[in-house]
Amino acid sequence: MSKKFIGVVLFVALLSWPAAAQDAKTVISNASKAMGADNLKTLEYSGKAWEGAFGQAVNSSSAWPGFDQETYTRIIDFEKPAWRIDRTLAPVSPARRGGGLPPALNQTVVVNPNTNWAQQLDLWMTPYGFLKAAAANNATANSQTLGGKKYSVVTFMGQNNAKVNGYINEQNMVEKVETWIDNAVTGDTHLEAVYTGYKDFGGLKFPAKTVKKQGDYSIQDLTVTSVKPNAPANIQPPQAAAGGGGPQPTTTSRKLGDGVYLILPGYASIAVDFKDYIVVLETGNSEQRASAIIAEAKKLIPNKPIKYVLNTHNHFDHASGLRTFMAEGVTILTHASNKQYYEKIATMPHTLNPDLLAKNPKKVLIEPIGDKKVLTDGNHVIELYRVQKSTxxxxxxxxxxxxxxxxxxxxxWNPPGQPNGPAPLNNPIYNKNLMDNIQQLKLSVETIIPVHYPADSRVVTMSEFMQAIGRTSN
Ligand SMILES: [Zn+2]
Structure with missing residues (x-):
């Protein structure tokens, strides 16, 4: 670019800056008026919803699986700001494919200085929340034509330094809000909410349909049938969860055999002392946890590099430590169906919250597993099997x-936190499927290491598993 041209661009930019800011105020106030939101302090809306379990796809090229809700009611207090959601869930088929837990029946959020931005966006991405946040955050505006339709695009900066863009159509309705949030697997992840079917509810224009997407797939599909502007709202802060939010528990380990170590707590890992290197099974559920596992493995087995790490599957709670191991130069062992996807996530931008791999990019090595792979150094043996017919x-x-x-x-199979404690959500189809696989392969199992390890860190035996599923013998 020539110096003269840069000068012209700067000059135009300077000239248009105050004009654009002014323009944004007008665009926001026109939209607020047209939507009937000028005096909107609280809002209650209800209908039917479907909510997706982000990062819990049945395979790395499928959409997020979800949960149907028979009723969905949300009340928002824009001034506090706070909201409460009450849901009733439709029955969940045990044959449902994919992971994730059903959304909570009740959720209350009262925004305070510690409320993370991704959660706050649940409010600022609603059409009215967007207009209020844009008005309060020095928004700018420009015009764009998309798919033959003209939009005023109003933009403000989110607390995470990502733009929040609101697309306001020629009828002055907020049609789409988009931004980007950090995720340990997918990095700067696109989040959008699309609002269609605006109708008049007591003077407020409200979209009958909301479709929200995170990453490439839907996370919410909401059809609203009742809207009450300025309904009474008395939203009390939720009780703090017992024992939550404390410091991270320290990493501990114990021997499972000669040169074989179990690393706890939380997401369990195993480190195996091969002749020339270390093999780790499972990467933890975050960069912090993965770094702790790497440090513990190197302390237990000094002076050897970690050569391989097994990733059990592509669900994000099991994949959020992958990039940490990639930054360490460790070869990832995973099912062949994940290879392309993991090569892609190795290169996805992480600018909002740079992780170790973003700071230190590496060529990433992924070794695919089919139905079976055996790792051995002549002494240690690790057999890796694809769980057949897993839903x-x-x-x-x-x-x-x-x-x-x-x-x-x-x-x-996820055992309870205490031996006879309340069983966590267990799917009997998954449990039977695990037993079928153990029997078909004729594995002689005495000890089970569930990756979601019980809170009491007890030894989990095969007989505990058999008891849990109501079997007395093999
Ligand atoms: Zn899973």
Missing amino acids: HNDGLIMAYLPKEKVLLEADS
């Missing part, structure tokens, strides 16, 4: 250590 995930891998009679499994 939780198409490429689910479990690891069996024949010498130690240990089986590491993810999500096929």
Whole structure:
């Protein structure tokens, strides 16, 4: 670009800056008026919803699986700001494919200085929340034509330094709001809400349909039938969850056999001392956890590099430590169906919250697993099997250590936190599927390492599993 041209661009930019800011105010106030939102302090709306479980797809090329809700009611107090959601869930088929937990029946958020931005966006991405946030945050405006339709695009900066764009159509309705939020797997992740079918509800224009997407797929599909502007709202802060929010528990480990270590707590990992290197099974559920696992493995097995790490499946709670291992130069072992996807996530931009791999990009090595792969150095043996016919995930891998009679499994069976404590949400189809796979492969399992390890860190035996599923013998 020539110096003269840069000068012209700067000059035009300077000239248009105050004009654009002024313009944004007019655009926002016109939209607020047209939508009937000028005096909107609270809002209650209800209808039917579907909500997707982000990052819990049945395979790496499928949409997020979700949960139907028979009723969905949300009340918002824009001034506090706060909101409450009450849901009733439709029955969930045990044969449902994919992971994730159903959304909570009740959710209350009272925004305070510690409320993270991604959560606040649940409010600022609503049409009226967007107009209020844009008015309060020095928004700018420009015109864009998309798909033959003209929009005024109003933009303000989010607390995470990503733009929040609102697309206001020629009828002055907010038709779409988009932004980007950080995710440990997908990096700067696109989030959008599209509002259609605006109708008049007591003077307020409200979209009958909301479709929200995160990453490439839907996370919410809401059809609204009742809207009450300025309905009474008395939203009280939720009770703090017992024991939550404390410091991260320290990493501990114990021997499962000669040169074989279990690393706890939380998302369990195993480190195995091969002749020339370390093999790790499972990467933890965050960069912080993955870094702790790497440090613990190197402390237990000094002076050897970690050469391989097993990723059991592509669900984001099991994949959020992957990029940390990639930054460490470790080869990722995963089902073949994830190879392309993981090569892609290795290169996705993480500018909003740069992680270790973003700061230190590396060539990433991914070794695909089919139905079976055996790792051995002549002494240690690790057998990796694809769990056949899993409805939780198409490429689910479990690891069996024949010498130690240990089986590491993810999500096929989650034992309770205490031996006779309340059972966590367990899917009997997953449990039976795990038993079928163990029997078909004739694995001689004595100890199970569930990746979602029980809170009491007890030894989990095969007989506990059999008891849990109502079997007395093999
Ligand atoms: Zn899973």
